[in-house]
Amino acid sequence: MNKLNYFLIIIAVLFLSSNNYGQSFTLNEMQGKEYVENITSSLIDNEIIINYDLINPSAKGYVDQYKRVKGCKFIVELYYSFDGRNFNKVDNADGDIGPDILVGKNKVIKWNVLDSALGLIGNVIFYISPKPILPKLSFSLTYTTWITIGNDYGPDENFSNNSFEVKLYKPLKNGNGSIVFPINFSSFTDETGESSEHGIAFAIGMGWQSNKRIFSIYSSVGPTIINRTVDNEEYNETNFSAFFGLDFKLLDFKKLTFLLPLKVALHPSSDLSIIQTGICLQF
Secondary structure, eight states, X not given: OOGGGOOEEEEEEEOSSTTOOOOOOOEEEEOOSSSEEEEEEEEETTEEEEEEEEOOOXXXXXXXXXXXXXXXXXXXXXXXXXXXXXXXXXXXXXXXXXXXXXXXXXXXXXXXXXXXXXXXXXXXXXXXEEEEOOOSOEEEEEEEEEEEEXXXXXXXXXXXXXXXXXXXXXXXXXXXXXXXXXXXXXXXXXEETTEEEEEEEEEEEEEEEOGGGOEEEEEEEEEEEEEEEETTEEEEEEEEEEEEEEEEEEEEOSXXXXXXXXXXXXXXXXXXXXXEEEEEEEO
């Protein structure tokens, strides 16, 4: 077991018999360096009380070695041993122990020695082992709008475009980045004189994100519903649109990452190729 993930509490316990009230305890502590700090311990009425702070040592909040997912939950377990080699898990302790323990200060574990099956005499070694819970997925929210379009754009033309996107990121087991699943909803309006065109598109796709969230590349495709008005005549049609995107990491904080998205939206039926940018927040 990784010594960085635990601390030891060596307790010399003397019980002359199960009915004897005379007890002698000596506590010596060695603090871990990775997920636990500010450890203190005490003994009150046969109850071992351990106080500690649970931290994520990553300045950017990552909980996997490839820096793909951020997290704040841990599985905290307590073990004991009589010889320092063979350890047994403590199952009847109370407090900040078990699954889904959030990062934070002033955590407390309480364990009643008399309720245990430790035996009555001996030097008992304890250690606490926090293990980060790795989220199976992370997600991002993206908003983009147009910066230029590829068709002939005249001075009397009124064009607008908005795109909203949710991306899901699933870390690959081999450690080579994450698979990206983009879900895109976008709309555009193109008006010229008495002619107008309004489109709504929905698209899903796939892509890949590098370790450390440095960049992502992805594409998606889906149906587009277009409403056209030409010379006061209105008609609708359904076609397909495609989206191609690159996201680049700008800033990385404890709880989220800011990325710069650059996207190209292709609407073949409208002869539109739209270049978009905006902001992406990955959690």
